[in-house]
Amino acid sequence: MYAFDYQRPASVKDAVALSGDETVFLAGGQTLIPTLKQRLRQASVMIDLGAIPELRGITVTADTVTIGAMTCHADVAMSPDVRAAIPGLASLAGQIGDLQVRNCGTLGGSIANNDPAADYPAALVALNAVVHTNTRTLPAEDFFTGMFETALAPGELVVKVVFPKPRRSAFAKFRNPASRYAIAGVFVAETGDGIRVAVIGAGPGVFRIPAMEEVLTKDFSVAALTGIAVDADGLNEDMHATAAYRAHLIGVLAARAVTSLT
Amino acid sequence: MTKVSITVNGQAHAADLDPRTLLVEFLRENLRLTGTHVGCDTSQCGACTVHLDGRAVKSCTVLAAQADGKTVTTIEGLAAGETLHPMQAAFREHHGLQCGFCTPGMVMTAVALVQQHEGALSEHDIREGLDGNMCRCTGYQNIVRAIAAGAAGMKA
Numbered sequence: 001m002y003a004f005d006y007q008r009p010a011s012v013k014d015a016v017a018l019s020g021d022e023t024v025f026l027a028g029g030q031t032l033i034p035t036l037k038q039r040l041r042q043a044s045v046m047i048d049l050g051a052i053p054e055l056r057g058i059t060v061t062a063d064t065v066t067i068g069a070m071t072c073h074a075d076v077a078m079s080p081d082v083r084a085a086i087p088g089l090a091s092l093a094g095q096i097g098d099l100q101v102r103n104c105g106t107l108g109g110s111i112a113n114n115d116p117a118a119d120y121p122a123a124l125v126a127l128n129a130v131v132h133t134n135t136r137t138l139p140a141e142d143f144f145t146g147m148f149e150t151a152l153a154p155g156e157l158v159v160k161v162v163f164p165k166p167r168r169s170a171f172a173k174f175r176n177p178a179s180r181y182a183i184a185g186v187f188v189a190e191t192g193d194g195i196r197v198a199v200i201g202a203g204p205g206v207f208r209i210p211a212m213e214e215v216l217t218k219d220f221s222v223a224a225l226t227g228i229a230v231d232a233d234g235l236n237e238d239m240h241a242t243a244a245y246r247a248h249l250i251g252v253l254a255a256r257a258v259t260s261l262t
Numbered sequence: 263m264t265k266v267s268i269t270v271n272g273q274a275h276a277a278d279l280d281p282r283t284l285l286v287e288f289l290r291e292n293l294r295l296t297g298t299h300v301g302c303d304t305s306q307c308g309a310c311t312v313h314l315d316g317r318a319v320k321s322c323t324v325l326a327a328q329a330d331g332k333t334v335t336t337i338e339g340l341a342a343g344e345t346l347h348p349m350q351a352a353f354r355e356h357h358g359l360q361c362g363f364c365t366p367g368m369v370m371t372a373v374a375l376v377q378q379h380e381g382a383l384s385e386h387d388i389r390e391g392l393d394g395n396m397c398r399c400t401g402y403q404n405i406v407r408a409i410a411a412g413a414a415g416m417k418a
């Protein structure tokens with residue numbers, strides 16, 4: 001690691017006031033610390049968000065589940081409130097990485113990083129969640145802008161994410177057993193705005209599959225999905241899977257998610 | 263430099279550290295608690311697992327500064343004097359190790375897994391709970407057996 005100064009502010013206001021061109025926010029550190037060790041990143045000042053109570057916690061209302069940016073994956077996975085309100089979201093959080101990673105890694109860190117294989121973006125897009133930063137609110141689809149890219153401006157802080165409660169939702173993931181990241185993952189949700197299907201791991205970023213959404217709206221069944229071919233063009237190719245394999249896998253995972261809901 | 267005060271195995275420690283200091287470096291180099299191992303240093307193997315405020319974390323992927331004001335338990339803090347913790351005893355009884363390099367991390371993860379899990383642990387739960395811990399020797403069979411026995415021992 002290159003040298004840095006360390007600050008641990010106690011409020012969002014102080015954290016934002018400390019931030020500048022060469023500062024970096026530290027959440028759970030499960031992506032940032034390995035990246036700093038490899039000297040792929042450096043910071044003049046590390047602003048640790050770990051002592052800001054307003055960034056942590058889960059609140060549930062009649063229509064929404066709100067999760068603070070610094071809430072760790074394990075807390076989302078184990079929350080009886082999230083399990084009751086949005087089981088698909090709790091199940092997704094419980095499938096991230098491993099026990100130790102889930103005890104540290106956070107919602108805010110995961111979405112700010114926007115790894116193409118990260119799981120949370122699928123839930124945010126399928127559930128039509130809204131990201132609240134210290135300056136504005138953004139629908140999930142406008143927040144995720146590309147591979148490892150988001151709409152966040154330098155020094156802008158994710159404060160919380162508001163998830164509208166769906167009628168039903170499920171996440172199906174095919175993991176790389178070594179890295180635990182998804183080779184592909186599909187989140188299916190029946191929301192107030194209709195059926196939404198979002199995919200992670202397979203492309204450069206999270207994306208929806210309108211053709212599946214259309215047929216599932218008419219007939220929410222696995223049978224409806226037969227004949228919907230996913231285009232392999234533009235999907236990821238690596239040592240683990242070809243684009244064609246991932247395209248096929250998306251169909252399989254979508255069917256698994258739908259099966260678990262019917 | 264950054265000032266930290268961390269309670270490790272029940273004892274308070276204060277230090278002035280380079281902010282880059284990893285929790286595992288603080289434990290091994292400052293406190294000489296070398297039971298916590300570094301297998302990969304890339305967040306994969308879990309040999310460095312300790313409990314931070316009661317939860318299993320990879321101490322190679324946590325800054326010592328992040329642990330300021332918190333409580334850490336390492337493998338050295340599990341036994342009560344000469345009496346092994348039930349999970350340690352179960353690893354011995356069921357031969358849950360060969361070279362022993364992964365063992366401190368396995369035991370710390372196992373204890374946290376039992377504490378963090380609601381209800382009885384199935385074999386499947388144990389295997390999933392070990393996703394973040396690697397063993398190059400045993401093939402895991404006896405580790406899984408040891409954890410099932412250790413979990414029963416902890417409830418007893």
Ligand SMILES: Cc1cc2nc3c(=O)[nH]c(=O)nc-3n(C[C@H](O)[C@H](O)[C@H](O)COP(=O)(O)OP(=O)(O)OC[C@H]3O[C@@H](n4cnc5c(N)ncnc54)[C@H](O)[C@@H]3O)c2cc1C
Binds near residue numbers: 024027106107109159
């Ligand atoms: C072994 C291993 C396996 C993993 N497997 C998976 C997996 O299967 N699925 C998955 O989705 N992820 C996986 N991860 C990643 C994990 O979920 C990370 O925790 C997550 O990607 C980053 O969250 P963090 O809280 O650790 O953030 P950090 O690493 O602390 O930060 C990541 C980035 O986000 C920025 N940031 C953090 N918080 C905020 C905020 N509130 N506002 C603005 N910017 C912010 C930081 O500045 C940094 O650039 C894995 C990680 C490891 C080490």
Ligand code: FES
Binds near residue numbers: 311
């Ligand atoms: S040394 Fe920490 S995970 Fe391997």
Ligand code: FES
Binds near residue numbers: 358361363364397
């Ligand atoms: S016993 Fe040798 S690595 Fe596990």
